[in-house]
Amino acid sequence: MASFPNTYTHRKVADTASKSCEICYKPSTSVLVTPENKDFFFVCPGHLKDRGFCSPVIDEAAVTAKKKKEMEAEVERVKQEFEEKQKKKKEKEKEKEKGKDKDKSESKKDGDEDEKSEEKKKADSTVITSTEEEPRVFALxxxxxxxxxxxxxxxxxxxxxxxxxxxxxLFPQVPKGLP
Incomplete structure (x- = not known):
């Protein structure tokens, strides 16, 4: 009898393959599986949040790697914004040198403000999508x-x-000899 480690990975199954929760017997599509599939059982997602049932196993290396990736993405985004601002400044300086009409420069400024607001919306949407996701590994x-x-x-x-x-x-044999 080989025991298995107390690390369970949370997985989802199709709605057609749902079975009753091991605790409350309601139909569930969430499954906790051990490594190498030695043990598995169905459980409701609500039970995974219950600290009396299980606790999430946090992989520190994965968390630090994720934070580092997010920081690199943020730095890259800021660099791109800075480069765009520098290009716009150069364009404005060129326009001033050429002596363009003020009406054209004002319409250009309005267009620049629209682009900036769109970039901010995109940045905000990326922040919202990268919200904290649920843990996948648990210890009972x-x-x-x-x-x-x-x-x-x-x-x-x-x-x-x-x-x-x-x-x-397994069963005893009938005696073959005479007593």
């Missing part, structure tokens, strides 16, 4: 983990007993 509390181990152990024992009953050598 001791009582629930022990319950899973006991259930797995009992199923293995029942399987072994069924195999023994199928074996004809």
């Amino acid at each position: 509390k001791r009582a629930f983990y022990q319950q899973r181990l006991d259930k797995k152990r009992n199923t293995e024992i029942a399987k072994r007993n069924r195999e023994r009953l199928q074996n004809p050598n």
Whole structure:
């Protein structure tokens, strides 16, 4: 009887493959699976938020990598904005040198303001989409983990007993000799 680690990965299944939650028996499409698929069970997403049932396992390396990626994206965005501003300044200086009409420059400024507002909206939308996502790896509390181990152990024992009953050598033989 091999035990399995107390790390469960949260996965979703299709609506047609939903089964009852292990705790409340309501239909659920969320499954907790151990590495190498040694154990799995269906659970409601609400139970995953319950601190008495399980706690999320936070991968520090992944969190730092994600923060670093977000910072690099932010730096790149700021660099692009700065370069665009520098280009616009150069264009304005060229226009002033050429002595263009004021009406054209005012309409150009209005267009620049519209572009800036659109860029801000895009930046805001990227911030909203990169909100905190739900954790995917969980560790069950001791009582629930022990319950899973006991259930797995009992199923293995029942399987072994069924195999023994199928074996004809398990039962004693009728004596063949005279007493």
